[in-house]
Amino acid sequence: MSTLSVTHLRCETFENPLGLGEAQPHLSWVLESETRGQKQTAYRVLAASTRSGLLAGQGDLWDSGRVDSAQSTQVAYSGCALSSRQRAWWQVSVWDKDGQPSSSAPAWFELGLLARADWQAGWIGAGLVGGQQAYSPAPYLRRAFQLPGAVAQARLYITALGLFEPYLNGQRVGSDRLAPGWTNYEKRVSVFTYDVTTLLQSGENLLGAILGDGWYCGHVGWRGRQYYGDRPRLLAQLEVTLADGSRQIVTSDAQWQWSAGPILSSDIQMGESYDARLELPGWHTPGGGGGGWQPVLPFADPGIQLEPNRGPAVRSQEELQPLGAPRRMSDFPNPRWVYDMGQNMVGHVRLKVSGPAGATVRLRFAEVLKPDGSLYLDNLRDARATDYFTLKGGGEEIYEPRFTFHGFRYVELRGLPTEPQPGAVTGIVVHSEIPPAGNFECSDPLLNQLQHNIQWGQKGNFVDIPTDCPQRNERLGWTGDAQVFIRTALFNRDVTAFFNRWQTTLADEQGENGEIPSFAPALDGASHDGGPAWADAVLVCPWTLYLTNADSRLLAEHYASFERYLTYLVKTSPGFIRCHPDTLASTASVVGADLNSTTGMFGGYGDWLSINAETPKDLIGTAFLAYSARIMSRIAAVLGKTADVEKYAALYEQVRLAFQQRFVTAQGLVAGLSQTSYVMALHFDLLPEPLRPVAVQELVRNIQNRGMHLSTGFVGAPYLLHVLSRFGQFDTAYALLLQKSWPSWLYPVTQGATTIWERWDGWTHDKGFQDPGMNSFNHYAYGSVGDWLYGVVTGLEVDPTQPGYAHSIVRPQPGGGLTYARAEHHSLRGTISSAWELQGGKLTLRVHIPANSTATVYVPANSAAAVRELGGGVGATYLRMENNAAVYALESGAYTFEAV
Ligand code: BGC
Numbered sequence: 001m002s003t004l005s006v007t008h009l010r011c012e013t014f015e016n017p018l019g020l021g022e023a024q025p026h027l028s029w030v031l032e033s034e035t036r037g038q039k040q041t042a043y044r045v046l047a048a049s050t051r052s053g054l055l056a057g058q059g060d061l062w063d064s065g066r067v068d069s070a071q072s073t074q075v076a077y078s079g080c081a082l083s084s085r086q087r088a089w090w091q092v093s094v095w096d097k098d099g100q101p102s103s104s105a106p107a108w109f110e111l112g113l114l115a116r117a118d119w120q121a122g123w124i125g126a127g128l129v130g131g132q133q134a135y136s137p138a139p140y141l142r143r144a145f146q147l148p149g150a151v152a153q154a155r156l157y158i159t160a161l162g163l164f165e166p167y168l169n170g171q172r173v174g175s176d177r178l179a180p181g182w183t184n185y186e187k188r189v190s191v192f193t194y195d196v197t198t199l200l201q202s203g204e205n206l207l208g209a210i211l212g213d214g215w216y217c218g219h220v221g222w223r224g225r226q227y228y229g230d231r232p233r234l235l236a237q238l239e240v241t242l243a244d245g246s247r248q249i250v251t252s253d254a255q256w257q258w259s260a261g262p263i264l265s266s267d268i269q270m271g272e273s274y275d276a277r278l279e280l281p282g283w284h285t286p287g288g289g290g291g292g293w294q295p296v297l298p299f300a301d302p303g304i305q306l307e308p309n310r311g312p313a314v315r316s317q318e319e320l321q322p323l324g325a326p327r328r329m330s331d332f333p334n335p336r337w338v339y340d341m342g343q344n345m346v347g348h349v350r351l352k353v354s355g356p357a358g359a360t361v362r363l364r365f366a367e368v369l370k371p372d373g374s375l376y377l378d379n380l381r382d383a384r385a386t387d388y389f390t391l392k393g394g395g396e397e398i399y400e401p402r403f404t405f406h407g408f409r410y411v412e413l414r415g416l417p418t419e420p421q422p423g424a425v426t427g428i429v430v431h432s433e434i435p436p437a438g439n440f441e442c443s444d445p446l447l448n449q450l451q452h453n454i455q456w457g458q459k460g461n462f463v464d465i466p467t468d469c470p471q472r473n474e475r476l477g478w479t480g481d482a483q484v485f486i487r488t489a490l491f492n493r494d495v496t497a498f499f500n501r502w503q504t505t506l507a508d509e510q511g512e513n514g515e516i517p518s519f520a521p522a523l524d525g526a527s528h529d530g531g532p533a534w535a536d537a538v539l540v541c542p543w544t545l546y547l548t549n550a551d552s553r554l555l556a557e558h559y560a561s562f563e564r565y566l567t568y569l570v571k572t573s574p575g576f577i578r579c580h581p582d583t584l585a586s587t588a589s590v591v592g593a594d595l596n597s598t599t600g601m602f603g604g605y606g607d608w609l610s611i612n613a614e615t616p617k618d619l620i621g622t623a624f625l626a627y628s629a630r631i632m633s634r635i636a637a638v639l640g641k642t643a644d645v646e647k648y649a650a651l652y653e654q655v656r657l658a659f660q661q662r663f664v665t666a667q668g669l670v671a672g673l674s675q676t677s678y679v680m681a682l683h684f685d686l687l688p689e690p691l692r693p694v695a696v697q698e699l700v701r702n703i704q705n706r707g708m709h710l711s712t713g714f715v716g717a718p719y720l721l722h723v724l725s726r727f728g729q730f731d732t733a734y735a736l737l738l739q740k741s742w743p744s745w746l747y748p749v750t751q752g753a754t755t756i757w758e759r760w761d762g763w764t765h766d767k768g769f770q771d772p773g774m775n776s777f778n779h780y781a782y783g784s785v786g787d788w789l790y791g792v793v794t795g796l797e798v799d800p801t802q803p804g805y806a807h808s809i810v811r812p813q814p815g816g817g818l819t820y821a822r823a824e825h826h827s828l829r830g831t832i833s834s835a836w837e838l839q840g841g842k843l844t845l846r847v848h849i850p851a852n853s854t855a856t857v858y859v860p861a862n863s864a865a866a867v868r869e870l871g872g873g874v875g876a877t878y879l880r881m882e883n884n885a886a887v888y889a890l891e892s893g894a895y896t897f898e899a900v
Contacts, residue, residue: 019193162232355417531604550804
């Protein structure tokens with residue numbers, strides 16, 4: 001019997017995905033074992049068209065045969081060609097280090113509609129249409145149909161331009177919210193697939209859907225309504241296989257009807273208005289819903305890509321109860337009641353209320369309160385973020401809005417018919433289905449709260465796309481924010497599918513000249529240059545994903561887009577200086593370049609929201625040009641494009657030289673003299689080797705001169721601690737991490753923050769609230785420090801030469817007076833963890849390395865003799881002493897080291 005068990009079978013990143021768009025998907029499995037050094041020496045994948053066939057050992061779709069290989073992730077399905085709708089059952093057998101076999105339980109994946117020709121449905125909608133300022137009710141659409149016999153299997157393929165909520169015979173189909181999410185609707189829309197077999201019956205059936213305005217025709221960013229179209233549209237195809245094998249297809253077509261219903265208006269930013277008196281009882285059941293239904297309007301096929309959804313769906317994820325009873329704010333004769341949810345959250349409220357028909361309850365939402373205890377709404381800008389619920393009377397009524405979300409900690413109810421009853425308000429937390437993948441904890445409660453705030457910032461801003469903020473009239477997929485945070489995001493949760501999908505959106509928004517915009521989906525016509533550190537997300541995000549999952553397909557898929565982007569950068573960077581338009585002419589004359597093809601370029605946002613520190617935009621731009629060139633060279637290496645490896649490595653060198661000539665003095669001062677200037681120069685290896693110590697010294701001096709405070713903005717902050725720790729300045733790094741006074745990571749924590757603030761000084765004792773024009777209390781960007789907690793404090797990192805956690809680096813750096821720290825991460829290969837504890841001068845380090853992978857661990861110690869491995873050292877090979885650490889090569893398994 002093998003001690004190796006095969007678990008967590010994944011197809012792409014999903015367990016048993018339905019409606020997949022990839023016909024040759026990648027398969028991965030996790031290997032678990034308590035035995036050190038346990039590994040896979042061979043595997044065999046069987047795939048069958050039926051479960052029983054698979055269990056009988058017949059791989060009619062694919063039998064890989066025994067493959068002598070350790071590969072347990074990203075194994076490409078290589079069996080018979082699969083077509084739309086096809087389901088494959090699969091199972092994997094592995095042989096361990098001693099040649100002992102073990103097998104997994106069966107899993108499956110099922111393809112969606114892969115080709116345009118699979119679709120018979122047409123786009124339909126209602127006669128209701130709003131305007132730039134006017135809202136219209138959410139249309140209810142439905143169609144009755146007969147089935148002549150019992151149902152064997154049924155699938156609903158459905159999408160909308162707008163948002164949809166499907167129903168079959170009175171039942172809600174699935175539990176997805178805000179579907180189909182936000183893509184560039186002029187190019188593509190995601191299609192969702194549901195197994196509806198058990199919802200159908202022989203005889204009369206009814207398929208329905210409620211449509212919301214969503215991003216398609218509701219408010220987006222600051223751009224107002226109807227950006228893509230005037231009203232929502234539905235596309236649906238229900239495919240039924242009857243028990244006798246015959247097939248029936250019901251599509252969105254002229255036989256559908258529409259009616260207005262109780263949702264008077266719905267808008268992501270503005271909120272939803274619902275009048276329960278207008279409900280259409282039984283509208284989604286055969287024969288129900290009353291009269292007044294009208295034939296739907298057909299809409300022309302927009303000719304966009306109908307793409308099986310490759311990202312995770314958005315769903316309600318958890319519920320929060322308010323802290324105690326609400327506070328009564330007297331507003332005679334109409335009191336307002338303010339609830340504290342105890343957490344700045346994103347989603348909506350479930351309201352439970354009773355009262356007379358026609359009474360209207362208004363729900364308002366805010367992240368923070370004013371000193372008098374009322375809602376602070378100024379920072380929502382033009383987002384009204386207000387829901388209205390009008391009662392129908394006759395007992396307890398429960399209301400949850402469908403097509404909106406709010407970012408809030410406080411909820412104000414006004415118009416309640418009676419004093420609020422217990423249970424009147426429940427917070428429903430809504431975000432994309434991004435499974436938890438890690439946590440960090442240590443002996444400092446404030447750092448633990450910081451980690452909590454990072455996690456909640458991530459939940460609240462991973463609502464279909466990575467947004468800057470969830471509350472004001474913005475909520476856009478800002479590229480800069482996403483690229484600084486992605487590494488942290490990957491430690492906390494499995495966001496691979498989420499970012500895979502967004503990469504397509506980035507590519508869809510790429511401009512004609514190769515430029516990448518500030519946010520994606522983009523607004524306002526032609527895509528523009530998002531500028532340094534923003535546009536570079538196009539490379540940073542997929543590269544970061546690759547390091548953690550070793551899946552090169554995303555890199556290959558978008559390689560042409562990367563090349564176009566770099567071509568654009570080189571063209572618009574005279575003498576390899578990616579400069580701001582204001583300094584273009586002077587730069588060009590100094591470096592002797594011409595000014596061709598620089599139209600439309602954008603110097604960028606600089607070190608956005610830095611504190612009393614100016615970093616030249618040209619310097620940031622040039623540093624990021626170097627960074628992008630270097631990433632590109634590495635991507636080329638992964639894809640085996642040898643000539644490009646050289647080409648982009650050479651580009652990196654040219655930019656590096658240009659950077660030195662323009663921004664670095666012979667004595668090692670870096671232009672701007674700011675923390676971010678030094679961080680850029682050091683992090684991207686842009687200085688000549690001998691000048692590095694000087695630059696490190698200057699950086700530390702700058703921090704000291706500010707009383708051990710940072711001054712970095714969005715661009716410098718993510719790397720600041722990494723640079724300090726890389727160059728041995730641990731005390732300074734920890735001092736910044738643990739700094740409680742403003743500006744610092746912990747200052748908001750000391751002020752009771754439960755999410756990451758947009759600005760270091762969102763609120764301060766002396767100045768109060770920052771500019772309401774831009775002051776979000778839920779912005780994940782400064783949460784980018786999270787990867788230093790995982791990656792340095794507990795020392796969990798991937799080895800870039802063996803990505804996807806095939807080989808990990810565990811290099812903890814105790815410090816800052818912490819007495820313990822621990823982190824774990826559930827990687828594609830299983831759980832990797834590092835936990836250290838300091839007690840009476842003894843350091844204990846516990847690490848876990850998943851089966852079938854290896855690690856290099858650095859045990860902090862003064863000498864090799866001071867270190868002991870408690871399990872007898874099996875699987876651990878001492879290598880050397882390095883920088884006050886005893887370095888060991890580890891096989892998989894659990895280890896405990898002690899160092900005295
Ligand atoms: C957003 C950002 C973004 C920035 C660009 C702001 O309005 O909220 O987070 O990166 O603009 O400067």
